[in-house]
Amino acid sequence: MKKIIILTFINLFIVTLSFAQPFPSWQANLLYNWQDTTLTPSWAYDNTYNEIWGVQINGAEIAIIGSTAGTHFFDVTYPANASQVDFVAGAYTGSDVVHRDYHDYNGYLYVVCDEGNTSTLQIIDINNLPNSVNVVYDSNVLFTKSHNIFIDTATAKLYVCSVKHTNPNNFSSAMEIYSLANPLSPALLYTYNNVGHVHDAYVRNDTAYLNCGGGGGFRIVDFSMLGTPLPVQPTLLASLTTYPDAGYNHSGWLNDDGTVYVMLDENHGYDIKLLDVSDFNNISVLSTFNSGVDTNSMAHNAIIKKGLLFVSYYHDGLRVFNIADPTNPFEVLHYDTYLPNSHASYKGAWGVYPFWDAQSHAFSSILVSDMQTGLYVFSGSFPLAVNNLEPVPSLVFPNPAKNQFTITNQSAISIILYDVFGKRVLQQNLTNSKTIERGNLSGGMYFYCLKNKEGIIKNGKIIFE
Incomplete structure (x- = not known):
């Protein structure tokens, strides 16, 4: 895994910006961009590229991006030296291709396409990356086309959304679920047609969060019955069809x-x-919110990781929001990957994937795929000035503190304390003079937010010895 040179910036960034909007949204640091002008764009949306995915394997970080030609693998461990290390042609290629989708499990990448009657499910062995990959399954026996896939890794199940079959008969399913007990031989467990269309899904421990397109809204369905003898029906746990800006319910992600x-x-x-x-x-x-760029701005896909929401926006590119307080999200990072500003079309950023380095407890890089301009790799370290976080003796003392610190402010009515990962660890009402007890908090740096009746009056940091 690559070394992270600036480790504290992302942690400071997550927390300091979780209070309100004390700093502006910063432009992301672009480290690498790739596009191949010899590839054919689609006739429908003029997009050469589609989905982005990422895997961390054998000490390397691999970016996977789809195109009208197939699937491209890049070693982006050191973005300045990033390069394409392998390529797998799609079973169906050319200007009719708009969508490909990816998910990995147990050393294998699962690949689908939503165009072409000769499309297939491809399974690619990625265990030899960053050197090479090997196609181990390429067939339309199970299905031909799919719009999106998601793998519940905890239960080894592949959820296939908006499925089309051409072999041997032409028919469609809203969603199909396959066992990956044998990763090279998926086995159909269940066909879900309780709703007309499932556009995308997020699944965790057999609980599926379904984005059901136009009219179907949002559903949460329990599929744990797949471990019991059939026929047992899945359980609808919740549904939401009426909500602000209800339209084509496209995609989502669970924190x-x-x-x-x-x-x-x-x-x-x-x-x-x-x-x-x-x-x-x-x-x-x-809460509801947007990029604030244009009245026609439109978000496409999103991933939540460590209190941050990473969004790929048509026309507006990468947008990262702090959602540590989900009732008060705000943008903290951006980069426009597609400069033409005719927001009425479907062009620009398609997908996003952030790499989290568990060893360093920091984001190492952020991947974005743009429909027209290809693969982007951004730094995961945020060069945010933190001068405004210096403690003010008249508000917080002593600092550093051992077991307690005191706040004196006539207008402050509450304090919130966050750890370096953006987790709220303490919230307390204040009088004019208030002593804050350390309690069970471990030593290290924390961030505070003082509020009065009108809102935030001071952000800062406190260190417990």
Whole structure:
């Protein structure tokens, strides 16, 4: 795994920007861009490229990007020296191709395409990366086309959305679920047609969060019955069809602790939605927001990681939002990958994938695929000035502190304390003079936010010895 030179910037960045909008959104640091002008764009959307995916394997970080020609593999461990290390041609190629999708499991990459009657499910052995890959399965026996796939790695199940069959008969399914008990030989477990269309899915431990396109809205379905003798029906846990800016329910992602789901409707000018999904009996919209670039701006795909929401926006490129407080999200990073600004079309950033380095506890890089301009690799370190976080003696003392510190401010009514990963560890009401007890907090740096009735009056940092 690559070494992270500036480790603290991302941690400071996540936390300091979780209070409100004390700093502007920063432009991401572009490290690498690739595009191949010899490839044929689609006739429908003029897109040469589509989905992006990432894998960390054998100490390397690999970017995987789809094109009208097939699947490209790049070693981006050291972005300044990034290069394409292998390529797998699609079973169907050319100007009719718009969509490809990817997910990996147990050393294999699963590949689908949503165009062409000769398309297949491809399974690619990626265990030899960053050197090479090997196609181990390429067939339309199970299905021919799919719009999106998702693998529930905890239960070894492949969820295939918007499925089309041509072998031996022409028919479609809203979603099909396959066992990956044998990763090289997926076995059909269940065909889900309880809704007309499933455009995309996020699944964790047999609980599927389904984005059901136009009219179908959002559904949460329990598929744990797949471990019992059939016929047993899946259980609808929740559904949401009426909500702000309800349109073509396109895609979403669940946060790390399973309490917040981001939902994207693929309509020009429609906001991103953050949902409270902690109680399936009471799904609610926590906030709605957008890139703020144009009244026709439209989000396409998103991933949540470590309190940050990474979004690929048509026309507006990469947008990263701090959602540590999901009721008050705000943008902290951006980069426009497609400069023409005719927002009425479907062009620009398609997908996004952030690499998290667990050893360094930091983002190492961020991948973006742009439909017209190819692969982008951005730095995962955020060069954010933190001068405004210096402690003010009249507000916080002593600093560093051992077991407690004191805040004196006439207008402050509350304090929130965050750790370096953006997790809220303390919230307390204040009087004019208030002593904050350390309690069970471990030594190190924390970040505070003082609020009065009008909102935030001071952000800063406190160190416990």
